[in-house]
Amino acid sequence: MRWKKTGDNAEMNTNLYEYGQKTEDTTNIFKRELFDITYPHGKLCLNSKTHVMGILNVTPDSFYDGKRYDTVENAIDRALKMVEEGADVIDIGGESTRPGAYPVPETEEIRRVIPLIKTLSKQIRKPISIDTYKASVAEKAIEAGASIINDIGGLFMDKKMAKVVAEAHVPVIIMHKKGLPRTMQKYPIRKNGVSEIMSSLRKSISIAIDAGVKRDKIILDPGIGFGKTVRQNLEILNRLTEFKSIGFPILIGTSRKKFIGDILNLSVQERLYGTLATIAVAIMNGAHIVRVHDVSEAVQVVTMCDAIRNS
Numbered sequence: 001m002r003w004k005k006t007g008d009n010a011e012m013n014t015n016l017y018e019y020g021q022k023t024e025d026t027t028n029i030f031k032r033e034l035f036d037i038t039y040p041h042g043k044l045c046l047n048s049k050t051h052v053m054g055i056l057n058v059t060p061d062s063f064y065d066g067k068r069y070d071t072v073e074n075a076i077d078r079a080l081k082m083v084e085e086g087a088d089v090i091d092i093g094g095e096s097t098r099p100g101a102y103p104v105p106e107t108e109e110i111r112r113v114i115p116l117i118k119t120l121s122k123q124i125r126k127p128i129s130i131d132t133y134k135a136s137v138a139e140k141a142i143e144a145g146a147s148i149i150n151d152i153g154g155l156f157m158d159k160k161m162a163k164v165v166a167e168a169h170v171p172v173i174i175m176h177k178k179g180l181p182r183t184m185q186k187y188p189i190r191k192n193g194v195s196e197i198m199s200s201l202r203k204s205i206s207i208a209i210d211a212g213v214k215r216d217k218i219i220l221d222p223g224i225g226f227g228k229t230v231r232q233n234l235e236i237l238n239r240l241t242e243f244k245s246i247g248f249p250i251l252i253g254t255s256r257k258k259f260i261g262d263i264l265n266l267s268v269q270e271r272l273y274g275t276l277a278t279i280a281v282a283i284m285n286g287a288h289i290v291r292v293h294d295v296s297e298a299v300q301v302v303t304m305c306d307a308i309r310n311s
Helices: 072-085 106-120 135-144 161-168 193-211 230-238 240-246 258-264 272-284 295-310
Strands: 002-006 009-013 035-039 042-046 051-057 089-093 128-131 148-151 172-175 218-221 289-292
Touching: 051 072, 051 295, 072 089, 072 106, 072 295, 089 106, 106 128, 106 135, 128 135, 135 148, 135 161, 148 161, 161 193, 172 193, 193 218, 193 230, 193 240, 230 240, 230 258, 230 272, 258 272, 272 289, 272 295, 289 295
Parallel strands: 051 089, 051 289, 089 128, 128 148, 148 172, 172 218
Antiparallel strands: 002 009, 035 042
């Protein structure tokens, strides 16, 4: 803004175009890089539209929806409902990775997810992602009809995962995680959170590319809630624009997580509005995909934020 003299008093000129002089251009404040992520039989156009990933956990112990979808029929109904509500991707998980969770044997994880993926892939045209860090589970899920691998291990936990991704020619979501789910919140990142996360993600990207994964198949997830303090989770959301410098689309998953409950002093069942606030911030700071339990409500937030971003 410019200042002009009126007698002995200086007053601010709030008219950005007064006297024909334009002030600093702020039209690109919400600019988001554009990406096309191809998957078997389709493409995610991550441009003016923020994509919504619907969470479908077929587990007995997930922190929010455990035991809700314990049969293929129940899970199919939920997936179809999420597609109806506007989900762009359905993310299926057969092992809880909540803080404190124990790992599940590969055979059990396969038993939970493969029949569902086989059936669902024949009923919907939306891509299905498999939420796993195990290469063997990912491989069988792709064979069953999944199109995306969502690896919370960032390609570190199973050294064979990068090869599976490369050979299947599918997109991979590379997430940052500090430690293992069982103990990660006991030993979170100590300092320099964003710098450590970005450094780790770059190492994961190198693993992927060295294995033959194409750059246009990679999506990054900073891993909110995975070995981070409340303050670090907030810092990720505040500084999300810095992650754009790495050069890949960004996915954010905050849905009903503990840091929201810690701030609002609310149970997991009461964290919807807090979740929607974090989604809005993430979108305005550059997230391309938001991963949520509550698809209908998230789609409304996404639509409104996109309207503002694209205006």
